[in-house]
Amino acid sequence: MTPALETTDLKVRIQLTDAWFTVCDLSVLLPGRGVAALLPDGRQVAVFTDRTGGLYAVDNRDPFTGAAVLSRGLTGTHRGRPFVASPLLKQRFDLETGRCLDDETVRVTAYRVKAA
Amino acid sequence: MTTAPEATPTIVLVGHGMVGQRFLEALAERGLTATHRVVVLCEEPRPAYDRVRLTSYFSGRTPEDLSMTDLRFVEDHGIELHVGDPAESIDREAREVTARSGLVVGYDLLVLATGSSPFVPPVPGKDARGCFVYRTLEDLLAIEEYAKNATTGAVVGGGLLGLEAAGALDGLGLTTHIVEFAPRLMPVQVDDGGGSALLRTIENMGLTVHTGTGTQEIVTGDDGAVTGMKLSDGSELATDLVVFSAGVRPRDQLARDCGLTVGERGGIAVDEQCRTVADPHVFAIGECALAADGRVYGLVAPGYEQAQTAAATIADDETDRLTFTGADLSTKLKLLGVDVASFGDAHGTTADCLDVVYSDSRAGLYKKLVIGSDGTLLGGILVGDAEAYGTLRAFTGSVPPVPPESLVLPAGAGAPAPLGPSALPDEAVVCSCHHVTKGTVRGAVTEHGCTTVPEVKKCTKAGTGCGSCVKVLGQLVTAELEASGVEVDKGLCGCFPQTREELYEIVLALRVASHRDLLDRYGREDARGGDGCEVCKPTVGSIIASLAPVIGASGYVLEGEQAALQDTNDHFLANLQKNGSYSVVPRIPGGEIAPEKLIVIGEIARDFGLYTKITGGQRIDMFGARVEQLPVIWARLVDAGFESGHAYGKSLRTVKSCVGQTWCRYGVQDSVRMAIGLELRYRGLRSPHKLKSAVSGCARECAEARSKDFGVIATSHGWSLYVGGNGGATPRHADLLAQDLSDAELVRLVDRFLMFYIRTADRLERTSTWLERIPGGLDHVRDVVVHDSLGICDELEARMRAHVSHYRDEWAETVNDPEKLARFVSFVNAPDTPDPVVGFVPERDQMKPDLPLLDIGRRPAQSEETALEGSAQR
Numbered sequence: 001m002t003p004a005l006e007t008t009d010l011k012v013r014i015q016l017t018d019a020w021f022t023v024c025d026l027s028v029l030l031p032g033r034g035v036a037a038l039l040p041d042g043r044q045v046a047v048f049t050d051r052t053g054g055l056y057a058v059d060n061r062d063p064f065t066g067a068a069v070l071s072r073g074l075t076g077t078h079r080g081r082p083f084v085a086s087p088l089l090k091q092r093f094d095l096e097t098g099r100c101l102d103d104e105t106v107r108v109t110a111y112r113v114k115a116a
Numbered sequence: 117m118t119t120a121p122e123a124t125p126t127i128v129l130v131g132h133g134m135v136g137q138r139f140l141e142a143l144a145e146r147g148l149t150a151t152h153r154v155v156v157l158c159e160e161p162r163p164a165y166d167r168v169r170l171t172s173y174f175s176g177r178t179p180e181d182l183s184m185t186d187l188r189f190v191e192d193h194g195i196e197l198h199v200g201d202p203a204e205s206i207d208r209e210a211r212e213v214t215a216r217s218g219l220v221v222g223y224d225l226l227v228l229a230t231g232s233s234p235f236v237p238p239v240p241g242k243d244a245r246g247c248f249v250y251r252t253l254e255d256l257l258a259i260e261e262y263a264k265n266a267t268t269g270a271v272v273g274g275g276l277l278g279l280e281a282a283g284a285l286d287g288l289g290l291t292t293h294i295v296e297f298a299p300r301l302m303p304v305q306v307d308d309g310g311g312s313a314l315l316r317t318i319e320n321m322g323l324t325v326h327t328g329t330g331t332q333e334i335v336t337g338d339d340g341a342v343t344g345m346k347l348s349d350g351s352e353l354a355t356d357l358v359v360f361s362a363g364v365r366p367r368d369q370l371a372r373d374c375g376l377t378v379g380e381r382g383g384i385a386v387d388e389q390c391r392t393v394a395d396p397h398v399f400a401i402g403e404c405a406l407a408a409d410g411r412v413y414g415l416v417a418p419g420y421e422q423a424q425t426a427a428a429t430i431a432d433d434e435t436d437r438l439t440f441t442g443a444d445l446s447t448k449l450k451l452l453g454v455d456v457a458s459f460g461d462a463h464g465t466t467a468d469c470l471d472v473v474y475s476d477s478r479a480g481l482y483k484k485l486v487i488g489s490d491g492t493l494l495g496g497i498l499v500g501d502a503e504a505y506g507t508l509r510a511f512t513g514s515v516p517p518v519p520p521e522s523l524v525l526p527a528g529a530g531a532p533a534p535l536g537p538s539a540l541p542d543e544a545v546v547c548s549c550h551h552v553t554k555g556t557v558r559g560a561v562t563e564h565g566c567t568t569v570p571e572v573k574k575c576t577k578a579g580t581g582c583g584s585c586v587k588v589l590g591q592l593v594t595a596e597l598e599a600s601g602v603e604v605d606k607g608l609c610g611c612f613p614q615t616r617e618e619l620y621e622i623v624l625a626l627r628v629a630s631h632r633d634l635l636d637r638y639g640r641e642d643a644r645g646g647d648g649c650e651v652c653k654p655t656v657g658s659i660i661a662s663l664a665p666v667i668g669a670s671g672y673v674l675e676g677e678q679a680a681l682q683d684t685n686d687h688f689l690a691n692l693q694k695n696g697s698y699s700v701v702p703r704i705p706g707g708e709i710a711p712e713k714l715i716v717i718g719e720i721a722r723d724f725g726l727y728t729k730i731t732g733g734q735r736i737d738m739f740g741a742r743v744e745q746l747p748v749i750w751a752r753l754v755d756a757g758f759e760s761g762h763a764y765g766k767s768l769r770t771v772k773s774c775v776g777q778t779w780c781r782y783g784v785q786d787s788v789r790m791a792i793g794l795e796l797r798y799r800g801l802r803s804p805h806k807l808k809s810a811v812s813g814c815a816r817e818c819a820e821a822r823s824k825d826f827g828v829i830a831t832s833h834g835w836s837l838y839v840g841g842n843g844g845a846t847p848r849h850a851d852l853l854a855q856d857l858s859d860a861e862l863v864r865l866v867d868r869f870l871m872f873y874i875r876t877a878d879r880l881e882r883t884s885t886w887l888e889r890i891p892g893g894l895d896h897v898r899d900v901v902v903h904d905s906l907g908i909c910d911e912l913e914a915r916m917r918a919h920v921s922h923y924r925d926e927w928a929e930t931v932n933d934p935e936k937l938a939r940f941v942s943f944v945n946a947p948d949t950p951d952p953v954v955g956f957v958p959e960r961d962q963m964k965p966d967l968p969l970l971d972i973g974r975r976p977a978q979s980e981e982t983a984l985e986g987s988a989q990r
């Protein structure tokens with residue numbers, strides 16, 4: 001999570017193995033809602049921002065159903081940590097670590113993300 | 117061992133337990149060991165042994181006696197058995213298994229028979245010295261060693277295995293306790309009566325039984341060894357040794373790691389041939405497998421059947437085809453010297469069944485037979501004397517030639533059992549998706565210290581499927597906590613200490629039109645400044661939407677901050693389907709539709725390749741729209757005069773109608789006209805839960821109005837208004853609120869009724885549950901909305917008028933606003949690329965979601981993750 005400034009020309013970037021990948025303009029993110037982005041290798045990532053401007057990115061695929069829908073879940077704060085709830089069966093995932101809060105054995109990939 | 121020639125296909129078996137060994141024998145019987153190279157990876161330090169008779173080790177049987185593996189058999193069949201070398205990973209692409217020793221074996225067919233592992237409840241201290249599980253010979257050897265310096269032992273879990281372990285501790289000379297959170301022993305197999313007979317016998321043997329008691333903590337001394345345990349009744353039990361026997365979980369980690377499909381509650385998913393559903397080269401058998409009937413079998417007999425099935429499938433011989441589609445769970449056990457048997461519908465769950473009970477608790481005898489209304493023997497429970505088990509089981513499902521009573525009861529002693537308490541029994545399944553019983557839910561509270569529904573969901577998985585049982589879960593948790601004297605937090609969620617009703621009043625009185633403001637001012641201390649949660653956001657969003665015209669907020673649910681509060685379905689104004697596509701439901705008021713409009717729907721569905729279905733609500737649902745297609749589809753629908761059907765919202769759904777007076781020879785009023793009028797009046801009204809209605813043209817009630825939140829039935833003098841009806845999971849017939857109403861009187865009463873409900877109901881509380889919950893029930897509601905006892909009716913009516921006059925079609929508004937349309941894209945950085953996971957395959961002239969695609973899609977993400985984690989470790 002990187003605090004970001006309210007500047008329109010900032011881009012949201014995600015760290016892939018070798019480089020930072022530009023996803024979209026920071027201004028298109030709505031606090032509390034996500035967007036989905038396509039990565040060069042075909043994977044999908046769900047990108048969120050919260051009301052303090054924190055940025056998060058996790059794999060878009062809901063591991064419980066296989067559908068690529070996490071970007072469409074509702075976000076919130078649980079014990080001070082940001083999470084997204086899957087829109088299908090409502091399991092919650094920590095946005096910083098990707099861990100599922102409802103099933104310790106499940107996690108999704110979490111990406112480093114910044115606005116620059 | 118010799119290496120087989122290249123051409124010989126290789127079968128690798130992972131796990132050499134009871135079922136694994138049976139599988140090897142089945143291979144040998146079919147000559148497959150001659151045509152195949154067979155490699156076995158065995159985790160335990162010894163080859164397969166008789167786990168079922170494990171406990172007999174304590175009565176003098178040696179590990180050698182228990183062995184099921186004749187080393188001659190292994191040698192004669194050229195089986196390469198690697199003892200003490202578990203498989204660590206599977207590469208399904210290369211078809212290779214890597215064992216702990218570094219051994220890599222390629223396979224043509226892989227068979228997983230990894231069994232299960234004991235479940236240890238997550239209580240503090242569970243890993244202390246002196247804590248054991250009861251699964252392997254090694255476990256028993258360790259318990260035996262430790263018991264030498266112990267005087268007292270406790271077993272957590274009074275089920276089948278727990279009693280066996282308790283018997284073992286008793287046999288080792290320890291003072292033995294059994295702690296079981298269900299109200300009786302062996303809750304799965306026997307009922308209350310059987311439980312008390314068992315209890316009596318076991319107590320007579322000198323064991324101490326604590327039922328209805330949970331384990332809260334394992335207490336340890338300075339040296340880190342167990343000294344006792346804290347129980348849920350507040351007492352502390354001194355003990356030197358603890359054995360956990362609280363159930364087992366399938367060992368499916370290997371399978372998970374290589375991307376094989378596993379069930380939601382674990383178990384490797386296989387088809388009727390025991391082949392994994394994800395990979396035709398891999399089989400799973402025994403306790404690790406999730407059979408085609410959706411169950412994981414914890415008994416050895418079904419495992420043996422699976423072993424035979426897998427071997428037959430591999431042999432692929434026309435004359436020897438086997439399938440495994442499920443197994444009988446009847447059991448007969450001999451434990452602690454007590455005979456126990458249960459068979460068929462032992463708990464009497466068949467409708468209208470009767471039971472015949474004979475019980476003599478002095479003698480520790482309890483026998484129950486469950487008999488259908490036509491005399492069919494359906495099942496039974498025998499405790500203390502299971503002599504008749506064989507005969508009775510054979511008669512199960514038929515009407516026995518002699519009265520079944522005579523087979524178990526002393527002459528003349530048969531008397532029908534008194535009816536059980538009306539309350540749900542502990543074994544009642546409250547969550548059918550995950551087959552979670554009331555006892556388990558209660559156990560989550562008493563045993564695992566859960567105090568909220570989310571905690572119980574996490575602990576038991578109940579409520580994480582379709583969600584329809586969450587309300588019941590809430591009631592059970594509250595009841596259980598109240599029973600244990602805990603003050604129950606009635607707050608909406610972890611963010612707000614208020615109920616929905618209280619928040620409604622705050623929003624109304626203070627005109628707070630923002631979730632953020634509400635949270636920062638009225639939220640719980642530690643939730644302020646945060647982002648709320650998936651419970652309070654849509655609830656507050658709905659309250660703001662219901663009150664929008666009154667508090668001066670925008671009624672459009674996707675305006676500003678409101679957009680971020682809506683559940684996914686409201687956010688996309690469509691219903692999300694399992695593969696990430698959406699359904700489209702235009703409003704068809706009263707179910708009346710002109711041919712031209714039908715044609716438009718047909719054309720749109722055809723042009724976009726959508727699946728169409730007539731719904732239970734008298735309209736047409738089009739499924740399979742991709743998110744980026746929604747605006748285009750809706751632009752055409754809006755153009756043709758359709759509007760949103762709000763199938764996605766907690767709002768008015770449909771007002772069904774019958775043809776009524778216009779056509780029907782019995783009709784006494786124009787039910788279609790009234791239904792259309794009501795549907796148009798209340799469309800778009802956001803409420804605590806969805807609202808449904810229907811209007812029937814006469815008392816024959818073809819529109820099923822009495823199953824609706826508000827239902828209207830014509831009489832020759834006007835209309836009768838019924839409220840609080842419900843179909844769904846807990847059906848309820850609506851109650852008559854008022855009769856012989858004119859059109860205007862009817863509408864006025866419905867206005868008041870709905871607004872009163874919206875004001876006072878809880879989140880996701882249908883009118884039926886609300887009516888039963890609120891103090892005073894129907895009489896109170898009638899006083900308020902008919903007799904205006906609170907003097908609020910003018911206000912309620914004014915609020916409804918405001919709603920009606922401010923109504924705008926959400927979809928028309930959306931398709932005309934380019935900014936709103938921007939969110940309807942698959943990918944923010946590739947708006948025109950459709951989501952590749954959303955695919956379809958044909959079925960019956962239409963299409964359906966391509967489900968394997970969801971699995972295929974899942975693989976790259978998972979293998980990527982393992983790769984990352986692996987490299988981080990290195």
Ligand code: SRM
Pocket residue numbers: 584691692693699700701729730731732733734735736737763769770806808823824841842843844845846882
């Ligand atoms: C499409 C339809 C089934 C069909 O093919 O006929 C349907 C489909 C769904 N129903 Fe239903 N119900 C449909 C008629 C019904 C009916 C019959 C009726 O309305 O006359 C009932 C029983 C009547 C009642 O509600 O009292 C019904 C009782 C439920 C329930 C249980 C409600 C309850 O109080 O117990 C749920 C779950 C919930 O709402 O929590 C539900 C939930 C759902 C959801 C929304 C589940 C979901 O969240 O994905 C389904 C999504 C539909 C979609 O994606 O478009 N559906 N559902 C019917 C749509 C009617 C319509 O035109 O709007």
Ligand SMILES: Cc1cc2nc3c(=O)[nH]c(=O)nc-3n(C[C@H](O)[C@H](O)[C@H](O)COP(=O)(O)OP(=O)(O)OC[C@H]3O[C@@H](n4cnc5c(N)ncnc54)[C@H](O)[C@@H]3O)c2cc1C
Pocket residue numbers: 130131132133134135136157158159160167168169170171201202203204229230231232250251252277280367370401402403404413414415416417419449
């Ligand atoms: C005390 C006790 C009493 C029982 N009583 C009864 C009874 O009365 N009636 C009844 O029907 N059932 C009973 N059962 C259950 C019965 O034992 C099981 O249903 C049966 O053993 C299941 O066989 P399986 O091969 O699937 O699993 P298991 O016998 O458990 O064998 C699985 C084997 O796989 C090994 N393994 C796991 N992972 C790996 C890996 N990665 N690599 C290599 N090996 C691995 C394990 O170490 C284990 O040896 C009892 C069980 C116990 C513990």
Ligand code: SF4
Pocket residue numbers: 774775776777780781782783784787812813814815816817818819
């Ligand atoms: S409810 Fe009465 S009026 Fe309506 S269709 Fe049935 S019989 Fe006819």
Ligand code: FES
Pocket residue numbers: 546547548549550578579580581582583584585586
């Ligand atoms: S019945 Fe509990 S989640 Fe479906």
